[in-house]
Amino acid sequence: xxxxxxxxxxxxxxxxxxxxxxxxxxxxxxxxxxxxxxxxxxxxxxxxxxxxxxxxxxxxxxxxxxxxxxxxxxxxxxxxxxxxxxxxxxxxxxxxxxxxxxxxxxxxxxxxxxxxxxxxxxxxxxxxxxxxxxxxxxxxxxxxxxxxxxxxxxxxxxxxxxxxxxxxxxxxxxxxxxxxxxxxxxxxxxxxxxxxxxxxxxxxxxxxxxxxxxxxxxxxxxxxxxxxxxxxxxxxxxxxxxxxxxxxxxxxxxxxxxxxxxxxxxxxxxxxxxxxxxxxxxxxxxxxxxxxxxxxxxxxxxxxxxxxxxxxxxxxxxxxxxxxxxxxx
Amino acid sequence: xxxxxxxxxxxxxxxxxxxxxxxxxxxxxxxxxxxxxxxxxxxxxxxxxxxxxxxxxxxxxxxxxxxxxxxxxxxxxxxxxxxxxxxxxxxxxxxxxxxxxxxxxxxxxxxxxxxxxxxxxxxxxxxxxxxxxxxxxxxxxxxxxxxxxxxxxxxxxxxxxxxxxxxxxxxxxxxxxxxxxxxxxxxxxxxxxxxxxxxxxxxxxxxxxxxxxxxxxxxxxxxxxxxxxxxxxxxxxxxxxxxxxxxxxxxxxxxxxxxxxxxxxxxxxxxxxxxxxxxxxxxxxxxxxxxxxxxxxxxxxxxxxxxxxxxxxxxxxxxxxxxxxxxxx
DNA sequence: TCTGTTTGTGTAATCGTGTACACAATCATG
DNA sequence: CATGATTGTGTACACGATTACACAAACAGA
Numbered sequence: 001x002x003x004x005x006x007x008x009x010x011x012x013x014x015x016x017x018x019x020x021x022x023x024x025x026x027x028x029x030x031x032x033x034x035x036x037x038x039x040x041x042x043x044x045x046x047x048x049x050x051x052x053x054x055x056x057x058x059x060x061x062x063x064x065x066x067x068x069x070x071x072x073x074x075x076x077x078x079x080x081x082x083x084x085x086x087x088x089x090x091x092x093x094x095x096x097x098x099x100x101x102x103x104x105x106x107x108x109x110x111x112x113x114x115x116x117x118x119x120x121x122x123x124x125x126x127x128x129x130x131x132x133x134x135x136x137x138x139x140x141x142x143x144x145x146x147x148x149x150x151x152x153x154x155x156x157x158x159x160x161x162x163x164x165x166x167x168x169x170x171x172x173x174x175x176x177x178x179x180x181x182x183x184x185x186x187x188x189x190x191x192x193x194x195x196x197x198x199x200x201x202x203x204x205x206x207x208x209x210x211x212x213x214x215x216x217x218x219x220x221x222x223x224x225x226x227x228x229x230x231x232x233x234x235x236x237x238x239x240x241x242x243x244x245x246x247x248x249x250x251x252x253x254x255x256x257x258x259x260x261x262x263x264x265x266x267x268x269x270x271x272x273x274x275x276x277x278x279x280x281x282x283x284x285x286x287x288x289x290x291x292x293x294x295x296x297x298x299x300x301x302x303x304x305x306x307x308x309x310x311x312x313x314x315x316x317x318x319x320x321x322x323x324x325x326x327x328x329x
Numbered sequence: 330x331x332x333x334x335x336x337x338x339x340x341x342x343x344x345x346x347x348x349x350x351x352x353x354x355x356x357x358x359x360x361x362x363x364x365x366x367x368x369x370x371x372x373x374x375x376x377x378x379x380x381x382x383x384x385x386x387x388x389x390x391x392x393x394x395x396x397x398x399x400x401x402x403x404x405x406x407x408x409x410x411x412x413x414x415x416x417x418x419x420x421x422x423x424x425x426x427x428x429x430x431x432x433x434x435x436x437x438x439x440x441x442x443x444x445x446x447x448x449x450x451x452x453x454x455x456x457x458x459x460x461x462x463x464x465x466x467x468x469x470x471x472x473x474x475x476x477x478x479x480x481x482x483x484x485x486x487x488x489x490x491x492x493x494x495x496x497x498x499x500x501x502x503x504x505x506x507x508x509x510x511x512x513x514x515x516x517x518x519x520x521x522x523x524x525x526x527x528x529x530x531x532x533x534x535x536x537x538x539x540x541x542x543x544x545x546x547x548x549x550x551x552x553x554x555x556x557x558x559x560x561x562x563x564x565x566x567x568x569x570x571x572x573x574x575x576x577x578x579x580x581x582x583x584x585x586x587x588x589x590x591x592x593x594x595x596x597x598x599x600x601x602x603x604x605x606x607x608x609x610x611x612x613x614x615x616x617x618x619x620x621x622x623x624x625x626x627x628x629x630x631x632x633x634x635x636x637x638x639x640x641x642x643x644x645x646x647x648x649x650x651x652x653x654x655x656x657x658x
Numbered sequence: 659t660c661t662g663t664t665t666g667t668g669t670a671a672t673c674g675t676g677t678a679c680a681c682a683a684t685c686a687t688g
Numbered sequence: 689c690a691t692g693a694t695t696g697t698g699t700a701c702a703c704g705a706t707t708a709c710a711c712a713a714a715c716a717g718a
Binding site for chain 2: 004006048050063072074076080083093095099100110112115116141251254258277282283284
């Protein structure tokens with residue numbers, strides 16, 4: 001119990017070889033007698049020896065650590081993607097370090113801390129950090145950065161999301177249903193992705209001679225969706241609310257029903273964004289502009305693998321969203 | 330761009346000192362002239378130098394990494410606690426490595442991988458790994474393990490959860506409302522925590538001359554809650570379902586309403602467990618046996634800090650749950 | 659048999675820090 | 689002013705692996 005881990009040198013003594021041979025026994029393709037290897041692996045198992053990844057990282061300049069910069073873990077919009085990505089990383093023997101930006105006072109400090117661990121890759125989900133900051137902090141440690149936000153930089157790969165067609169489809173249907181006055185409920189005041197999403201819908205409305213009449217700002221949570229929807233519906237006569245994400249949409253739907261007695265889709269149309277699993281639950285049944293999470297994470301993993309294999313240059317992948325129909329619009 | 334990180338030796342040359350002095354400049358309390366330190370820090374900032382945490386870890390035998398063994402990231406029951414814990418760890422300059430067990434074929438392999446990174450602490454949320462396995466794998470690297478499951482071991486601290494009183498309260502109310510036939514919908518077939526939770530309710534029923542009449546097994550997801558509830562309600566005439574977690578409870582509630590036209594709480598009582606934020610949403614309004622997440626994570630952090638400061642021995646903390654009332658029971 | 663290749667292993671340097679030890683310079687104290 | 693404590697810095701080694709290089713043994717082909 002509680003005994004210190006055995007080192008390769010100690011194991012070498014036990015197996016009657018040099019520490020170099022120990023190392024070779026654990027490197028798949030290296031010149032070593034198969035008899036020796038078997039003996040070493042057996043002795044290693046017996047003593048619970050495993051090569052120290054920290055020492056190994058120091059030597060090869062590869063940590064096999066990946067920093068995941070996220071807003072929050074609990075937030076379902078990201079959680080499903082995080083889950084998927086973590087799974088994929090683990091299958092490739094890469095370990096994720098989570099950097100949770102939501103309630104951390106000094107996000108840059110946090111990223112600097114992670115950068116000292118020589119992470120091999122960085123994936124930025126969060127829209128709370130400026131991409132330029134991420135590059136500045138991590139460029140000294142050479143990892144590639146995968147991010148939503150397009151940034152021309154030789155170290156940054158991007159996943160671009162295009163939801164304009166899906167937004168157009170959704171607006172088409174809502175307008176056909178007779179709705180005329182639209183509100184947009186943003187998730188943040190300053191996020192790049194939020195502005196992009198808003199533009200998809202604004203463009204679709206403009207095409208039909210309509211516009212976003214009212215606007216509100218929440219923080220991607222149910223409570224903020226609920227609260228802002230109440231305020232919105234009290235101060236303006238909108239009959240459709242496009243929300244920055246699904247969770248806020250659920251909050252807005254509840255607010256309309258509970259506080260103003262308005263039901264979807266007859267009295268008011270409500271649209272979410274993300275396409276989280278919960279949106280499809282029977283009690284929610286949300287109409288939402290949905291991103292294919294699997295395709296999204298496939299793209300991220302693809303970029304990471306490309307970089308892991310030292311293939312040249314950063315890349316850019318564009319994914320399109322699609323409409324997922326529920327009973328709220 | 331993309332230039333290799335500067336090392337302490339290179340910085341030493343630039344600042345006209347030895348690499349040892351560089352190291353001292355970054356160690357808060359070490360003998361160094363304040364003028365020298367200021368100069369070094371300034372040159373360091375200029376060149377983007379930060380001490381390499383990997384090398385430092387190798388040297389001090391402290392990685393400041395914490396392994397978080399969880400079932401899934403997306404699962405809301407854990408997500409809130411994870412979020413809180415990650416926040417606390419980050420505030421202490423500890424970085425979390427996530428080990429996601431849910432869909433990983435070889436959990437032990439995964440834990441072994443993490444153990445090679447010499448993590449300082451391990452927190453086991455998941456009930457999918459046997460505690461004994463965790464101890465076997467991590468004991469060679471000396472970290473303390475914080476876990477739900479009580480295990481007598483000098484390296485394991487426990488957080489025990491007691492929900493018996495709250496379960497009694499809840500059963501009391503449901504029985505008073507006239508319900509007589511109870512079903513229990515488990516989250517897993519084999520989990521230790523699931524059996525414990527079930528026992529709280531079974532005991533409360535036994536006290537009143539009642540028992541769990543029907544039983545089903547899901548996997549903590551909405552879909553499984555929905556599906557199992559349908560089967561359960563078709564094969565037996567229960568009028569109350571206690572669910573292994575909140576998400577399944579929401580699924581069960583939807584199933585009862587949608588597939589059998591039974592509403593809560595009049596036709597059927599439905600109870601969740603965990604007390605996740607979503608349970609309190611207006612559209613759910615779940616009665617649930619709730620754990621105080623903040624207190625829980627406080628306890629975890631307390632144990633970690635104690636161990637981080639090299640205070641003696643593992644400890645055990647017991648927390649009690651309380652009933653949170655909604656309109657489903 | 660002689661030479662040239664292949665195979666298996668050990669030696670020693672390296673990765674980037676932290677720190678024990680040594681030593682010079684500065685300071686306090688009588 | 690002499691002496692001892694304190695302060696600031698450099699030198700050298702340790703942390704635990706990987707790997708270039710060297711070298712002996714085994715083996716191939718003529």
